[in-house]
Amino acid sequence: MRFPYNEKVLEHFKNPRNVGKIENPDGKAIVGSPACGDMVAVFIKVEPTEHRIIDAKFESYGCASNIATGSIITELAKGKTIEEAKLISWQQASEALGGLPKIKGHCSVLAVEGLREAITNYEEKHGLVKNKEPTTAEVIKRRLKNVMNPITGLDIVRGELVKDIRIENGNVDIYVDLPEAHIFAGNIRDEVKERVETLWDVKKVEIHFNDQ
Amino acid sequence: MPEKTIYMDNAASTRLDKRVLDAMVPFFFDTYAVATSEFGYSMGIEAKEMLEEARVKVSKAMKGSPEELIFTSGDTESSNLALKGVAAALGTKKGKHIITSKIEDFPVLNSAKSLEKSGFKLTYLGVNGDGLIDLGELESAITPETILVSIQHANQEIGTVQDIEAIGSICHGKGTLFHTDATHTFTRLPIETDRMPVDLVTISGHTIHGPKGIGGLFVRKGTPLNKWMDGGYQEFNLRAGLENIPGAVGFAKAIELVTSEENERLKGIRDALIERFLKEITRTTLNGHRTKRIPQNANITFHSVEGESITLHMDMRGIEVSTGSACFSRSLEASHVLMGIGGNHERAHGSIRFSLGRFNDISEVDRVVEAMSEVVTRLRAISPLDKREDEA
Numbered sequence: 001m002r003f004p005y006n007e008k009v010l011e012h013f014k015n016p017r018n019v020g021k022i023e024n025p026d027g028k029a030i031v032g033s034p035a036c037g038d039m040v041a042v043f044i045k046v047e048p049t050e051h052r053i054i055d056a057k058f059e060s061y062g063c064a065s066n067i068a069t070g071s072i073i074t075e076l077a078k079g080k081t082i083e084e085a086k087l088i089s090w091q092q093a094s095e096a097l098g099g100l101p102k103i104k105g106h107c108s109v110l111a112v113e114g115l116r117e118a119i120t121n122y123e124e125k126h127g128l129v130k131n132k133e134p135t136t137a138e139v140i141k142r143r144l145k146n147v148m149n150p151i152t153g154l155d156i157v158r159g160e161l162v163k164d165i166r167i168e169n170g171n172v173d174i175y176v177d178l179p180e181a182h183i184f185a186g187n188i189r190d191e192v193k194e195r196v197e198t199l200w201d202v203k204k205v206e207i208h209f210n211d212q
Numbered sequence: 213m214p215e216k217t218i219y220m221d222n223a224a225s226t227r228l229d230k231r232v233l234d235a236m237v238p239f240f241f242d243t244y245a246v247a248t249s250e251f252g253y254s255m256g257i258e259a260k261e262m263l264e265e266a267r268v269k270v271s272k273a274m275k276g277s278p279e280e281l282i283f284t285s286g287d288t289e290s291s292n293l294a295l296k297g298v299a300a301a302l303g304t305k306k307g308k309h310i311i312t313s314k315i316e317d318f319p320v321l322n323s324a325k326s327l328e329k330s331g332f333k334l335t336y337l338g339v340n341g342d343g344l345i346d347l348g349e350l351e352s353a354i355t356p357e358t359i360l361v362s363i364q365h366a367n368q369e370i371g372t373v374q375d376i377e378a379i380g381s382i383c384h385g386k387g388t389l390f391h392t393d394a395t396h397t398f399t400r401l402p403i404e405t406d407r408m409p410v411d412l413v414t415i416s417g418h419t420i421h422g423p424k425g426i427g428g429l430f431v432r433k434g435t436p437l438n439k440w441m442d443g444g445y446q447e448f449n450l451r452a453g454l455e456n457i458p459g460a461v462g463f464a465k466a467i468e469l470v471t472s473e474e475n476e477r478l479k480g481i482r483d484a485l486i487e488r489f490l491k492e493i494t495r496t497t498l499n500g501h502r503t504k505r506i507p508q509n510a511n512i513t514f515h516s517v518e519g520e521s522i523t524l525h526m527d528m529r530g531i532e533v534s535t536g537s538a539c540f541s542r543s544l545e546a547s548h549v550l551m552g553i554g555g556n557h558e559r560a561h562g563s564i565r566f567s568l569g570r571f572n573d574i575s576e577v578d579r580v581v582e583a584m585s586e587v588v589t590r591l592r593a594i595s596p597l598d599k600r601e602d603e604a
Contacts, residue, residue, distance in 0.1 A: 001527075003524070003527065003528075004524070005524075010524075010528075013521070013524065014525075014528070016594060019593070019594045020594070030596060038518065038539070039596060039597065040596070041596035059594055059595060059596035060594055060595065060596070061516060061517070061518060061561075061595045061596055061597045062518050062521065062539070063518050063519075063520035063521050063537070063539035063540075064520055064521050064524045064539075066518075066521075066539075067521060067594070104539075107539060
């Protein structure tokens with residue numbers, strides 16, 4: 001038998017560690033999308049005095065290297081402070097797995113991004129963001145790059161579904177070019193809210209569909 | 213003892229039939245000379261006779277005459293010759309427009325793209341959800357400058373069979389040549405050039421348990437076609453290069469070994485796979501047309517899971533299948549066929565192709581379905597998409 005990955009990667013692929021969700025996580029992130037292929041969700045539980053990660057879990061809609069990286073990265077993150085965990089790189093994850101094929105970098109780097117975004121999410125929710133840039137339409141657009149329209153496989157920014165973004169006194173209004181009855185309207189609304197509401201100076205987020 | 217490997221990637225390539233090898237062996241050790249003219253020496257004359265006998269057999273299998281069959285190195289070369297050969301012959305005389313579809317296999321698709329770069333105008337027809345082109349759209353796309361329409365007989369990934377008789381009639385009605393890539397239908401479905409309106413047909417040996425490195429191009433008498441590889445005057449001066457006599461003999465033998473009983477048997481395995489996957493595994497979609505389909509292909513999308521993860525798990529269970537997922541391909545691009553029929557990556561991401569051949573048996577279906585069911589359940593358990601959809 002001649003498999004495309006080394007023994008260690010295969011072992012993590014067959015028996016991934018830390019799989020699943022954490023109920024009421026202190027931080028979470030979903031990165032990637034069905035469009036670029038792979039998608040990873042990362043959940044963390046953080047001890048609040050030292051900001052140490054006491055539990056980390058992941059879910060993957062991805063290929064073998066994506067699953068194996070999700071497994072190793074959650075292992076590496078556990079027990080580290082968020083500052084330490086932020087520094088975990090793709091190279092470290094790959095080394096810990098005994099080496100991933102370079103061409104698979106883009107699938108496996110997602111898990112690393114997922115962990116970093118889950119930490120950012122934790123920081124935002126707990127008022128730990130140091131760099132407090134005021135929220136602008138650009139900041140929101142960056143956030144929305146991970147919200148997908150599953151029908152086209154494009155994110156809602158590139159797919160030109162975001163028609164307008166208005167920000168006033170912490171109230172954000174986002175105008176989406178879809179009817180409210182669209183089958184993914186609910187999903188898209190929830191995802192947009194989730195990603196924008198945590199911004200430090202945002203109080204309320206409203207999504208407006210094109211028939212409202 | 214690990215269980216016997218189940219190989220279901222026959223659309224990619226097949227195991228050689230031992231009887232094909234037996235037929236080929238004398239042409240490596242006894243009659244190994246180049247095919248000479250009738251004024252050559254004995255071994256060369258004999259080699260030439262055997263080559264021509266193979267040509268008769270292969271052309272007969274598509275109801276053509278031997279002068280209409282050129283041996284090539286395989287379907288890639290055949291389709292290159294068809295597209296580039298017609299383009300060179302008619303590009304300056306008639307026009308520079310060629311029509312093909314978005315879901316062609318790479319030999320046609322990339323020949324078309326390369327012609328586009330050198331100044332030809334290409335129309336790539338889209339397909340519907342089953343993978344069929346729209347005949348009305350084809351008809352209105354043909355202009356007086358159209359020199360060739362190239363539409364595959366059946367698709368390499370989803371197995372959908374196009375109505376090549378109707379397509380050919382439209383082309384001929386408008387005075388345009390018609391090429392079809394029949395790599396995945398030759399011997400599995402009838403190709404009768406004596407009554408079908410086709411001008412050029414690509415065929416290949418390695419997909420029917422013949423040797424790798426041999427294929428053919430049917431060229432209807434009088435079809436304008438320029439040679440594009442320089443060398444000797446072999447193959448009616450259309451394809452230079454030493455004739456692959458063992459390959460041609462093996463190809464002819466491989467064709468002879470395919471029977472209608474075998475095709476019916478494969479259809480039975482195909483239908484059992486499709487029926488059981490759709491029934492026993494939730495959230496599955498059949499890719500390709502349900503009935504206008506080659507006997508040896510089943511292609512299913514297992515939603516919320518990724519194809520490379522599936523194929524690796526299946527490989528660990530001794531089952532070889534392939535996927536249209538980007539992660540599986542060398543180019544890291546999702547299958548253009550699945551994108552063509554579904555319009556989204558999700559369809560390609562979890563697609564698995566089960567392609568059958570002579571050495572598959574109906575008794576393998578249980579193991580394949582059980583393994584797939586287990587693997588999909590396992591991967592869905594860790595997928596973030598699965599739960600979201602269930603909640604919705």
